[in-house]
Amino acid sequence: MYLYSLTKSYALAGLRLGYVVAQPSIIQALQRWQPQWSVNSLAQAAGLAIMANPAWLAQNLGQWWAWSHQLRAGLSQLGLLVLPSCLPFFLVEVQNAGQTRSALLQYGCLVRDCSSFGLPSLIRIAPRQPHANQRLLAAWRTLCSPQF
Numbered sequence: 001m002y003l004y005s006l007t008k009s010y011a012l013a014g015l016r017l018g019y020v021v022a023q024p025s026i027i028q029a030l031q032r033w034q035p036q037w038s039v040n041s042l043a044q045a046a047g048l049a050i051m052a053n054p055a056w057l058a059q060n061l062g063q064w065w066a067w068s069h070q071l072r073a074g075l076s077q078l079g080l081l082v083l084p085s086c087l088p089f090f091l092v093e094v095q096n097a098g099q100t101r102s103a104l105l106q107y108g109c110l111v112r113d114c115s116s117f118g119l120p121s122l123i124r125i126a127p128r129q130p131h132a133n134q135r136l137l138a139a140w141r142t143l144c145s146p147q148f
Contacts, residue, residue: 001026008087009057010050011126015043064088068127074137075125078144089126097123100143107139 001022007015017039020030039047050056068088075082081093092111094100097120101113112124127133 006047006050008089010046012043012046013126015040015046017043017047064127067130067133070130071125071127071133071136074133075140078137078140080140083122089124091119091122091124093121094123095121097121103143104136104139107135107142109136109139111136 001020003018003020005018006012007017020027022030065088068090072082072090075092083091083093085091091114097113097115100123101111104111112126114120114122114124125136128136
């Protein structure tokens with residue numbers, strides 16, 4: 001069975017779009033649990049746009065990884081613990097994830113507070129284009145204090 005999330009690969013946070021490739025018996029078992037309207041119209045439109053340009057991911061993934069490495073290095077230089085990840089997005093250890101998220105949001109930087117996953121001292125960061133990553137690093141520089 002192969003389960004794939006387009007949400008992460010195509011930076012479609014919140015749309016919850018993906019697919020499963022499996023044997024027919026597994027698909028039939030999964031269909032019993034699938035809601036009748038499991039994909040909203042916005043996610044459907046995004047999926048159609050993705051299918052219209054199947055080369056996009058291959059053309060951009062290397063660049064996205066480069067931006068991720070640069071951002072990880074910048075955060076590490078600020079003394080933050082960046083946890084290893086096999087994906088371009090990653091976790092950063094902080095004292096209070098909710099407080100850190102709120103503080104960064106004041107600078108227009110959105111990170112995921114992982115408290116809802118039972119991880120109140122971690123935030124998840126998805127790399128963006130270099131100018132946005134630099135804005136995040138600049139915001140964090142101003143916030144670097146023991147409270148975060």
